[in-house]
Amino acid sequence: MKIVPAVLAAALMLLAAPAHATFSIVACNAQGDCGVAVATHNLAVGGSGVPWAQARVGAVASQFETNPSYGPKALALLAAGHSPTQALQQVLAEDGDYDGTTVAERQVGIVDARGRQAQYTGAKAQAADWAGAFGGEGYSVQGNGLAGEAVLRAMADAFVASSGPLDVRLLTALEAGEAAGGQRTGRMSAALLVRTPGGDWQDTDLRVDSAAQPIAGLRVMLEQRQAHAAIIRAEQLSAAHKDTEADASLAQALALAHGWDRIWARAARLAMARGEEAHAREYLATLRSINPGFGEMEWRADRYDALRGQ
Incomplete structure (x- = not known):
């Protein structure tokens, strides 16, 4: 019709x-x-x-x-x-x-x-x-x-x-x-x-x-938005070799993520780029606990070859 x-x-x-x-x-x-x-x-x-x-x-x-x-x-x-x-x-x-x-x-x-x-x-x-x-x-x-x-x-x-x-x-x-x-x-x-x-x-x-609780829901969403901005900032600071500032932005991103799996995936990628394999494992474990399917897909990426060989 x-x-x-x-x-x-x-x-x-x-x-x-x-x-x-x-x-x-x-x-x-x-x-x-x-x-x-x-x-x-x-x-x-x-x-x-x-x-x-x-x-x-x-x-x-x-x-x-x-x-x-x-x-x-x-x-x-x-x-x-x-x-x-x-x-x-x-x-x-x-x-x-x-x-x-x-x-x-x-x-x-x-x-x-x-x-x-x-x-x-x-x-x-x-x-x-x-x-x-x-x-x-x-x-x-x-x-x-x-x-x-x-x-x-x-x-x-x-x-x-x-x-x-x-x-x-x-x-x-x-x-x-x-x-x-x-x-x-x-x-x-x-x-x-x-x-x-x-x-x-x-x-x-x-x-x-x-x-x-719609207002509480808005707070979660706004903080997740802030987490997204913080993880981008952490990546940029790391690329500029400003490690202390990058660490602070990464911590902020994870604190505000409210279980948003993509923030944890990007944290794992950033850790691998920085040669922080122990942190990468930790972030991947959290990602798997939040979203097993996404976690498994992320684990298979080439960037984690060094972890799979351990």
């Missing part, structure tokens, strides 16, 4: 459930990175039109009854020089009662790369006790159906007190909101999106679509 594109698109939109009982933070830093961290008691929040970001422009969260046009429209307005307040006013004015709902059911947070921010919580969204939003220099926090105002306060405090990469700071804020009570109805999905001026692999786009 053929499905025409319009019908297929409509079906996909029905699968993107509204983000009721949601809390989020949008932020930009001085380097031009902009991003969103969000959690909700609903399915696949990362793909439901809630989080939007563009490097050197801004970030948007559209939640409660999500209007997926808000993100791209608001970012285009920010890129054209409008302030977050102006962008927010225009997207609300052009809402069009998307999906049979109105601006009364919208909750929106916007921040731009200059650090300005704006928020909106419609009357029906406000009735999802507790609901609210506020912002500060470079960030905005917003939520509905929460344990209380303390959730957003904890997020803002954690973000302001943190330092380092924006993805780490956003996730730290989301974790603080969860620790302060999070959503009254529970939890199901979470997402972390950061767009950087460098783009491509330097961006962060992590999603836990359905899990008992």
Whole structure:
């Protein structure tokens, strides 16, 4: 049976459930990175039109009854020089009662790369006790159906007190909101999106679509991403004969791997390249315990001939 594109698109939109009982933070830093961290008691929040970001422009969260046009429209307005307040006013004015709902059911947070921010919580969204939003220099926090105002306060405090990469700071804020009570109805999905001026692999786009502890799952994924960066750094440092620094990066990679078999495989290869056969055996043993099939395939590679002959 053929499905025409319009019908297929409509079906996909029905699968993107509204983000009721949601809390989020949008932020930009001085380097031009902009991003969103969000959690909700609903399915696949990362793909439901809630989080939007563009490097050197801004970030948007559209939640409660999500209007997926808000993100791209608001970012285009920010890129054209409008302030977050102006962008927010225009997207609300052009809402069009998307999906049979109105601006009364919208909750929106916007921040731009200059650090300005704006928020909106419609009357029906406000009735999802507790609901609210506020912002500060470079960030905005917003939520509905929460344990209380303390959730957003904890997020803002954690973000302001943190330092380092924006993805780490956003996730730290989301974790603080969860620790302060999070959503009254529970939890199901979470997402972390950061767009950087460098783009491509330097961006962060992590999603836990359905899990008992989605924010904890995001932390694991972010640390695995850090492990991948650390193992690459270890290889580069080793090639430059900076052995002490390479050792430190390798240790970091293994500490953050969370059982990611590829990190252990690359550690074994690096050990062989450095003539550290005892370490290579150790890393291969861990790889085999995690993934026996992959471990056996790796063991058969020519680079381990010296080990097989022992």
